[in-house]
Amino acid sequence: MDLKAVSMPKNGSSSLLFVTMFPQAIMSMVVLTPPVVADQVTRAVNLPVEAAGFYTTLNYFFIACGTLCSGVLIPLIGPLRLSFACIFAGGFALALFGLASVPAIVTAVAFMGLCYGPLTPSSTQAIASQGRIENIALFMSVRQTAVPIGGILAGLVVPPLVVRFHLPTAMLMIGAVVTLAALFAGFGLKIVRSEVPLSKPLGRVGFFAPLRHMLQDGDLLKLSFGSMIYGALQLTISSLLVVFLMSTLGHDLIAAGLFLGVSQTGAVIGRIGWGFLADRLSALRAVLAGVGVGMSVTCVLAGMLWPSAPDWYLGVVVFALGATTSGWNGVFLTCLIKAVPIEKAGFAASGSLLFSYFGIVLGPPLFGILALLTSFSTAFLSFAVLALAGAFLCRPSASVPQVTT
Structure with a gap:
């Protein structure tokens, strides 16, 4: 087709x-x-x-x-x-x-x-x-x-x-x-x-044609599974950060809301910064994988936070969480554009985003169950490992040439 x-x-x-x-x-x-x-x-x-x-x-x-x-x-x-x-x-x-x-x-x-x-x-x-x-x-x-x-x-x-x-x-x-x-x-x-x-x-064309297209392209399928993991981390952090700050670190709602704002500011700056870096280095997939490594590091840092942690340090950690877990989207979509012919860019995005949304739906409840059965620290450390898996899936693939657009 x-x-x-x-x-x-x-x-x-x-x-x-x-x-x-x-x-x-x-x-x-x-x-x-x-x-x-x-x-x-x-x-x-x-x-x-x-x-x-x-x-x-x-x-x-x-x-x-x-x-x-x-x-x-x-x-x-x-x-x-x-x-x-x-x-x-x-x-x-x-x-x-x-x-x-x-x-x-x-x-x-x-x-x-x-x-x-x-x-x-x-x-x-x-x-x-x-x-x-x-x-x-x-x-x-x-x-x-x-x-x-x-x-x-x-x-x-x-x-x-x-x-x-x-x-x-x-x-x-x-x-x-x-x-x-x-x-x-x-x-x-x-x-x-x-x-x-x-x-x-x-x-x-057919309703499920974008999904079939993903399943028939091994490299795009790996990239899509990587986006599923990244999407899971993105919504988990944005939806459960306030709960973590209040229930585990003892901050009130106003302070937790302020730190959520810091995280969202990191998301905006991260999206622009990662895109700039990817262009400067001409290394889309390497930067996308690097963002996943950054997610892992920041999840580890978040899992190690303690109630009396200084506000400046907490601010740095939540800023980094936002910049990594919510900063990958633009580079990811550019990878899709470069991986397929021009006429199939939207088609590839349709299929790949299904995986991202699946991760978005599964991520928060999975994290919440882990936090409930163990602790927030253990949940963060577990998601740090998951982020590394996403980075591995998004790494550059030398065997698949990029399509010039």
């Missing part, structure tokens, strides 16, 4: 960066809004707040489905048009979520996941289709900062609006702004309007 490239005009790097970052940042804000308002939503539907824990599993199930759908939709619609269509629909999903009934919430979460899933494969294909980009790893890494930017927007924008206008009105307002922004940007930006997709019959 061969996918033809989507016909796209060559545009400046700044325009391309914006149209690939904007949808990701907006939809990241959308999918991170439910955890921010979990207390209000669970009270509205008379469920315990612990029920919010099901959100991640449900959300990532539909994100995986949306990712698979992108293999079919990218050649039919075009990657950029698909991205803006996703945030257009995502705004409606957010407004539906604000109705705060169980059917509305489940339906909204499903649409959020389906709209979020195609974004990374679409942007990967759009970037690959532009031809040669200087400092491609840095470009991809900067693009991937859209994810934490979306998280920052969710934290800054959503709570004040919910407090001021209450949940249904706040969700309707944010959803309307998201939908209108997608509509105006999609029609107003020349780079999106001038995209010319090449129609392709659905049957010739």
Whole structure:
């Protein structure tokens, strides 16, 4: 099965960066809004707040489905048009979520996941289709900062609006702004309007074709399993760091939240820094494997933390955790672009990200079980070993040549 490239005009790097970052940042804000308002939503539907824990599993199930759908939709619609269509629909999903009934919430979460899933494969294909980009790893890494930017927007924008206008009105307002922004940007930006997709019959691609493609390519399969491990560490640290700081190290919620912010700052700087280093060294896979070694070292340091550890030292450790466990994404996607022909970049991303999402779903509960049965220190040390396995899978493979893009 061969996918033809989507016909796209060559545009400046700044325009391309914006149209690939904007949808990701907006939809990241959308999918991170439910955890921010979990207390209000669970009270509205008379469920315990612990029920919010099901959100991640449900959300990532539909994100995986949306990712698979992108293999079919990218050649039919075009990657950029698909991205803006996703945030257009995502705004409606957010407004539906604000109705705060169980059917509305489940339906909204499903649409959020389906709209979020195609974004990374679409942007990967759009970037690959532009031809040669200087400092491609840095470009991809900067693009991937859209994810934490979306998280920052969710934290800054959503709570004040919910407090001021209450949940249904706040969700309707944010959803309307998201939908209108997608509509105006999609029609107003020349780079999106001038995209010319090449129609392709659905049957010739198939829903599971990206996954089959991964299973038939040994090198991409190893890289994908490596991303599964990296994804597991990424969400584990971002979701359980506050619990660790409070329950084991004895910090209060305010201090723990501050250190979480330090970790997320490390994630943004790490994404940009690793991309810059990969370009400077012209060694994508070596840097990607090195990030895994860094994850292992920082997990060991985290496991050795003690309650009276100085704040400056704790800050260094959590910063390094963020920079490594959440800093690998841009370099990883660049490895995919370099490993396949231009027309298959989004297709490869669709299949490979399924492994990443599987790790994201499994990582936090596995870490939590280890911490519960043993200790947080043992769980961190165990994940340090897991990180080394990910680094081994992502190491350079001399037998497989890279595809020039």
